[in-house]
Amino acid sequence: MEKTKKYKDLDERFFMPAFSRDMALVKGKGTIVWDAEGKEYIDCVAGIAVCSTGHCHPAVVKAICDQAHTLIHCSNLYYVPHQGDLAKKIVEITGMHKAFFSNSGAEATDGALKLARVRTGKKNYVAFIHGFHGRTVGSLAVTHKPAIREPFEPLGLKCSFVAYGDLEGLKKAVDTDTAGVLVEPIQGEAGVIIPPEGFMEGIREVCDSAGALMIVDEVQTGMGRTGKWLAIQHTRAVPDIVTLAKGIASGFPMGALIAREGLEFRKSEHGSTFAGGPLACAAALATIGVIEKILPDVSRKGERFRAGFAHYNPRVRGLMIGISVGEKCPEVQKRCMEQGVLVNCAADGNLRLVPPLIISDAEIDRAVGVINGALG
Ligand SMILES: *Cc1c(COP(=O)(O)O)cnc(C)c1O
Secondary structure, eight states, X not given: OHHHHHHHXXXXXXXXXXXXXXXXXXXXXXXXXXXXXXXXXXXXXXXXXXXXXXXXXXXXXXXHHHHHHHOSXXXXXXXOTTHHHHHHHHHHHHTOSEEEEESSHHHHHHHHHHHHHHHHOOOEEEEETTOOOOSSHHHHHTOOOXXXXXXXXXXXOOEEXXXXXXXXXXXXXXXXXXXXXXXXSSBTTTTSBOOOTTHHHHHHHHHXXXXXXXXXXXXXXXXXXXXXXXGGXXXXXXXXXXXXXXXGGBTBOOEEXXXXXXXXXXXXXXXXXSTTOHHHHHHXXXXXXXXXXXXXXXXXXXXXXXXXXXXXXXXXXXXXXXXXXXXXXXXXXXXXXXTTEEOEEEGGGEEEEOOOTTOOHHHHHXXXXXXXXXXX
């Protein structure tokens, strides 16, 4: 563990200890990653649903390198290479009207909060218990988990939290002062929690009757993760605003918000130095090109995982998979790692698998074998 120790020593001495970690990943190709000691893993974490096209997909690498040789940055004071093409593409695949870019999921949430505030003229928000929308001061205000939010209060935004799935509770919480309701179509950080049938359509109705905007956070579920471009497309609900990030650019930092017709930022209402830069947009366009080819296969691959875990009653939507494991989750994660498979424990003892969308059947079978061994 000599090489890992170098990472650990530097981290302990010079890096603020906000993360807990004990391994260093130094190389990746497709679904496989290597640690600093040269050990190989099937990566069912994928940077937490980020490396959608796998690690270092040649099309993404080429797009980033070509753009890096041409223009790395120019500012949104000017038209930006690839930005318009990407906005057009995202609007087409999601059925929304216009896009705006950010550098992360939390920033996309912040943008959505601002857009809802400025277009409705209302001030308050409603979100869901165990929901996660980011860690900036704005996005944290609508993120439920008291342990990460309360130390930073007051956060300046008024948000009430309702149980996920509880439409009656939502009706009581939403009123004429509600600018927006934020919801994940499947709760990711909470451990892949799938809401009851009709919940999204119900939220749409509640929002319509109160004049609030429905803001769907697809940072984790979007960009093909569940077998469609957006998880909300599995339902009949049409959102007002959708946020995207994680899987959008294969690991190049990027986020987006997209909105329906009539909802847009006007002059000077929002902006960002780096957001929607040439490299990020090139990476996202290449990512979408790859996902377009593999999207039809995502649901089938998810069902292959489901069949493999049939004993454990897994929650599966495409390649977003949750298994209730309980207290032994960290131990299961460790055993999988020893056997060469990376998995992740989300909240409440829920094992979460969000592998690259390019994962092969053979890799799924190998991963399932190891994970079942670790669970058993
Ligand atoms: C990860 C995540 C975010 C925050 O994204 P960052 O890029 O980490 O800021 C927001 N919403 C959801 C649903 C997420 O999974």
